[in-house]
Amino acid sequence: MTRREPGSAAGGRHNPLRDVRDKRLPRIAGPCGLTIFGVTGDLSRKKLMPAIYDLANRGLLPPGFAVTGFARRQWTHQDFGEMIRQAVTEHARTPFRQVVWDRLVEGVRFVPGTFDDDEAFDNLAATLADLDRVRGTSGNHAFYLAIPPSAFPVVCKQLARTGLAAQGDEYWRRVVIEKPFGHDLHSARELNQVVNDVFCEDSVFRIDHYLGKETVQNILAMRFANQLFDPIWNSNYVDHVQITMAEDIGLGGRAGYYDGIGAARDVIQNHLLQLLALTAMEDPVSFHPAALRGEKVKVLSATRPVGPLDETTARGQYTGGWQGSQQVVGLHEEAGFDPDSATETFAAITLEVGTRRWGGVPFFLRTGKRLGRRVTEIAVVFTRAPHLPFDDTMTEELGRNALVIRVQPDEGVTIRFGSKVPGTAMEVRDVTMDFNYGTSFTETSPDAYERLLLDVLHGEPSLFPVGQEVELSWQILDPVLAHWAAAGTPEPYPAGSWGPESADSMIARTGRVWRRP
Ligand code: BG6
Numbered sequence: 386m387t388r389r390e391p392g393s394a395a396g397g398r399h400n401p402l403r404d405v406r407d408k409r410l411p412r413i414a415g416p417c418g419l420t421i422f423g424v425t426g427d428l429s430r431k432k433l434m435p436a437i438y439d440l441a442n443r444g445l446l447p448p449g450f451a452v453t454g455f456a457r458r459q460w461t462h463q464d465f466g467e468m469i470r471q472a473v474t475e476h477a478r479t480p481f482r483q484v485v486w487d488r489l490v491e492g493v494r495f496v497p498g499t500f501d502d503d504e505a506f507d508n509l510a511a512t513l514a515d516l517d518r519v520r521g522t523s524g525n526h527a528f529y530l531a532i533p534p535s536a537f538p539v540v541c542k543q544l545a546r547t548g549l550a551a552q553g554d555e556y557w558r559r560v561v562i563e564k565p566f567g568h569d570l571h572s573a574r575e576l577n578q579v580v581n582d583v584f585c586e587d588s589v590f591r592i593d594h595y596l597g598k599e600t601v602q603n604i605l606a607m608r609f610a611n612q613l614f615d616p617i618w619n620s621n622y623v624d625h626v627q628i629t630m631a632e633d634i635g636l637g638g639r640a641g642y643y644d645g646i647g648a649a650r651d652v653i654q655n656h657l658l659q660l661l662a663l664t665a666m667e668d669p670v671s672f673h674p675a676a677l678r679g680e681k682v683k684v685l686s687a688t689r690p691v692g693p694l695d696e697t698t699a700r701g702q703y704t705g706g707w708q709g710s711q712q713v714v715g716l717h718e719e720a721g722f723d724p725d726s727a728t729e730t731f732a733a734i735t736l737e738v739g740t741r742r743w744g745g746v747p748f749f750l751r752t753g754k755r756l757g758r759r760v761t762e763i764a765v766v767f768t769r770a771p772h773l774p775f776d777d778t779m780t781e782e783l784g785r786n787a788l789v790i791r792v793q794p795d796e797g798v799t800i801r802f803g804s805k806v807p808g809t810a811m812e813v814r815d816v817t818m819d820f821n822y823g824t825s826f827t828e829t830s831p832d833a834y835e836r837l838l839l840d841v842l843h844g845e846p847s848l849f850p851v852g853q854e855v856e857l858s859w860q861i862l863d864p865v866l867a868h869w870a871a872a873g874t875p876e877p878y879p880a881g882s883w884g885p886e887s888a889d890s891m892i893a894r895t896g897r898v899w900r901r902p
Pocket of ligand 1: 652
């Protein structure tokens with residue numbers, strides 16, 4: 386008797402269960418290399434290097450995988466390897482294994498140079514050609530631009546000049562772009578033009594790391610795998626939506642990036658508008674990338690700020706105070722920030738989505754640094770029941786029903802509804818029903834960058850916004866930014882609070898209140 390492969394069907398018949406199982410296993414990337422520009426920055430150390438190692442540790446990188454760093458420092462390959470090793474030991478999600486590390490470090494290269502240095506880019510091209518030979522990367526290369534947008538044009542030009550951007554029939558070239566993708570609609574259009582002159586849109590992967598989070602992808606699963614939610618997911622039942630991304634950290638050490646950018650450009654333009662798009666979009670006909678991204682484009686095209694902007698938006702700047710038991714300084718005392726800096730560290734805006742499904746439903750978005758606690762959530766808050774057959778004495782003041790998608794840190798979904806308090810009287814009070822990732826699944830979630838890097842290597846673009854989404858997001862935000870630029874300095878708020886008072890009055894004017902997660 387011959388032994389069958391586990392899962393293989395008798396007589397070679399097609400076994401549908403086997404396909405199902407195969408889809409659940411992450412695929413190993415084919416032969417390829419990843420070149421990182423901006424390799425000495427924080428993102429690279431804290432996110433990219435650890436993610437590469439974690440993928441290697443999970444067996445998802447090909448045997449000959451190569452990582453090449455390009456930066457101004459006069460490092461050797463060994464220096465760069467040492468930097469990666471430190472980053473991995475400090476920040477990787479999975480345990481350090483010498484055997485995995487030894488294999489990975491064999492494919493590590495470093496090319497010193499500046500972006501305008503032709504010779505350095507010629508060296509880079511020679512290094513990658515050598516890797517194709519000795520590591521078997523087969524001409525497949527992704528270029529990760531973890532650099533300021535002002536450097537995109539020169540790097541793209543150099544990649545074109547050296548032939549590194551040119552696709553072949555037998556191999557691929559891809560470019561991965563970190564935010565910020567411009568600082569307004571005009572600059573985003575220019576950047577898209579610069580990138581698309583060199584790489585075709587199919588080879589461009591714009592990173593929004595929120596889309597790599599499991600809980601964010603689960604918005605689609607929850608909405609489109611179930612029959613329960615869709616009938617009430619519209620203006621007949623939804624009173625408003627609150628999208629909150631609160632952080633307790635301050636901006637120490639990030640002045641170089643953040644000063645002059647501010648909370649709205651840093652996270653509303655990308656992460657929060659992507660969360661809105663996933664919450665408000667229509668169902669895609671399939672999970673084909675074009676179908677999915679097409680629906681996001683439609684909903685972003687229909688989204689605009691509600692005015693008047695001095696009443697429907699708020700912005701603030703944190704001052705010193707207490708964050709839990711820790712005393713912290715205000716933005717103006719943080720190293721690198723101009724004492725007169727008008728950069729906002731808190732931003733709240735009101736949007737409307739002009740579609741049949743959402744007409745008249747406000748979407749309130751807020752984000753801030755040094756807030757009461759770290760939490761990102763989407764709260765869909767429902768209209769009140771039209772009639773309550775209870776005496777006033779029977780109920781506490783009932784809140785509205787709400788469905789809260791807890792993106793992080795306590796990942797899950799909560800539904801809030803009124804329930805009878807046990808006892809002889811008909812007393813009703815709000816309760817919550819919880820789904821927790823931690824208790825429902827044994828698997829831990831990969832980091833967002835692990836998922837997204839692997840998708841780049843596979844050429845799987847679904848979780849990367851297209852150029853049009855980025856431009857539409859700026860189009861939504863630009864009027865708000867222009868209004869703020871003309872409106873003077875942001876309002877101070879104490880560290881550890883929930884933002885400036887104007888944020889509370891902004892929502893209170895509409896007869897609603899912010900959730901205090
Ligand atoms: C980044 C922002 O995109 O997201 C940071 O630039 C922010 O300011 C970070 O702190 C938050 O990411 P996460 O995954 O910790 O919520």
